[in-house]
Amino acid sequence: MSILIKNVLLEGKEQNIYITGNKIESISYTGSRGRPETEFAIEGKGMAAIPGLFNAHTHAAMTLLRGYADDMPLQEWLETKIWPVEAKLTEQDVYWGTKLACLEMIKSGTTFFNDMYWHWGSSVKAVAETGIRAMLSAVFIDGFDTAKSKEQIKRNKALYEASKKVPQRIIFALGPHAIYTVSEESLCWTRDFAEKHDLLVHLHLAETTAEVESCINRYGMRPVEFLDSIDFLNARTIACHCVHMNRKELELLKKHDVKIVHNPVSNMKLAAGRLPYDDLKRLGLYSNIALGTDGCASNNNLDMFEEMKIASLLHKAFSGDPTSMPAKEAFELATVNAAKMFRLNSGVIATGKLADVVLLDLKKAELVPNHNLISNIVYSANGSCVDTVICDGKILMAGRKVEGEEEIKEKAQEVAYGIVK
């Protein structure tokens, strides 16, 4: 398939973007020149082209639990509300929950998400059908039980084999949940298997003070120190949250080129703490940081526009410095930095890059006037400003319409009501 986007605002001027297959073949500055072989033309006048946004940490199917339990202390929320319901989730539940998440992400301009959840096969199916790009890991929890560790290892080996047959835009990763739910033995297996097969490793790290305390009690070290002590950390490690770390731990992240996902809304909503953003920047880790929504139970949506704004507001407010995380940085956390993290040839609109392109409707009242597009994107827009979404060279949304939308919402609502009954 080939697509021509005509007269779209890109880098301050109207340009044409020509897509063939799943790549941007060329960008021309020459007005309305068409191409005879173009199968599909989009009039981009009055719209701006931006790279599809990256949601670097979520649990997609938790859309099913949106609004189910809020305004509670973290541990009580997990133990009395979230975990009991999650224990009952079926493959069908996760399939429809993930489809709803994919729909919501497409409608708000996200073309890639990094997921960790139960029933990996259901997530694969949902992603394959909706056309979005994703990195999918299964939740690996052994509860320090040797039998469960063996079972999880066996399962992840099987998933790795299965992942060779899924569409190329779906990346398999290992998902050791966290150091307080996964044994040292399992973490070491993860480390070795990931090394052998060049896999990315997705985990929660230093999210709460309880995690830090339990780590000190169990291993006599803080979380990042412990992972360093077992040679777990490297450039393929994707550590989410990273809220409670001391200076030494920050330097260990730097030393091992660890990738860091910031989840401002979730951290604020659960009062978990704050990523030391300015400290990480000073250490030279800026380009290692991306942005994620976390699951819908602690957010409660998947809108990366909102996440960019709140990230910037959070650091300005806490640091007392209104120049902290300017709009351009928030935007890069959601695009180019994330592309680097997931080793994808995307995150910018340029010739030769993957055709993951989002068109913003500049006629939305909240985007008028357009003194500064990046400011408008980060501080004024929300997901509803997205008009068109192209992922992997295919049009997933045009004029805000997504195929099969009604069925997804109906089925997801139905299974959601079923699981909380």
Add this chain to the structure above:
Amino acid sequence: MSILIKNVLLEGKEQNIYITGNKIESISYTGSRGRPETEFAIEGKGMAAIPGLFNAHTHAAMTLLRGYADDMPLQEWLETKIWPVEAKLTEQDVYWGTKLACLEMIKSGTTFFNDMYWHWGSSVKAVAETGIRAMLSAVFIDGFDTAKSKEQIKRNKALYEASKKVPQRIIFALGPHAIYTVSEESLCWTRDFAEKHDLLVHLHLAETTAEVESCINRYGMRPVEFLDSIDFLNARTIACHCVHMNRKELELLKKHDVKIVHNPVSNMKLAAGRLPYDDLKRLGLYSNIALGTDGCASNNNLDMFEEMKIASLLHKAFSGDPTSMPAKEAFELATVNAAKMFRLNSGVIATGKLADVVLLDLKKAELVPNHNLISNIVYSANGSCVDTVICDGKILMAGRKVEGEEEIKEKAQEVAYGIVK
């Protein structure tokens, strides 16, 4: 005009809302029973009815400066960017800027705003034409200059007289800008004139540490103490921001039943500080607090859904308590508390109340599933979830369409580019 909204979700069940004139005449629980005399019927199936939201502090025409200057230290931002441009604003500029703001607010479910800006007559005209409800005050600044004080007093007397001829849904208020821009003499005149004519008084208070310091230097007291010393404070005082106050000042606010507007996004973006929300609650001032966006230059939109969410996140994150400002409170700050503040018979959907009604489209992906409507409204929704807006018994938006929208955006964009040239 009479309007029947059929089968709309209200308080957990489908109901009919019948509006005549500018009031809700009745709410019935009896299915689809129509009324022969109804001039306009709206099918509300799949939608939820909520009161129109209140934006309790803004500078509407600053939509023109959206994205013009961000990520700067507050004083530099004001002195080098905002004030020089504002000094050049014409009546036409403010008219189109306010119209754009009204459009944006209607599109995001706000039916009332409290404004303070230049060229009062232009704001009145914009509000009158767009059909929204508002309290409008002119910026009263004398810079401690006696001649200017006299001029401002004369002007406000004239505006008060003029306000008797404007539509009833427009309320006139006095707008002494702040204690660092208005002399004691002018503040005392404001106090007396407001008392005599039973007017609300809208001012910025304790927004920055610089304001506190200048007040101590000038008067030997902190801001709230100073206002108390000149008998300025009472139940008609609407104090915006209230970020830097000590215990004694909080108690003075309580003693005088002062109304307080919280502007979380603006305060975070400018790193100004944080409203001591939980302290105010403990003092029994909860129902005196409402929520505002502030102007678009420091937000940069007018979406009250976003404001509710960020308010709640801010207090959870800063207090370390995830139960701080639960969804229901954030919603009340934007509805019933504000109605009390502005002495309006609204803020809830009930018989006899003003017909300021908003219908939310429950089929938006981010509102599925609907385990808890208030949670979804505060944590998941944004302004684009609004389908229909009724204000003062008139339909201002139906199916997201507002009359004259295109012209407003074009003209506002045109004048916005003109003023920054």
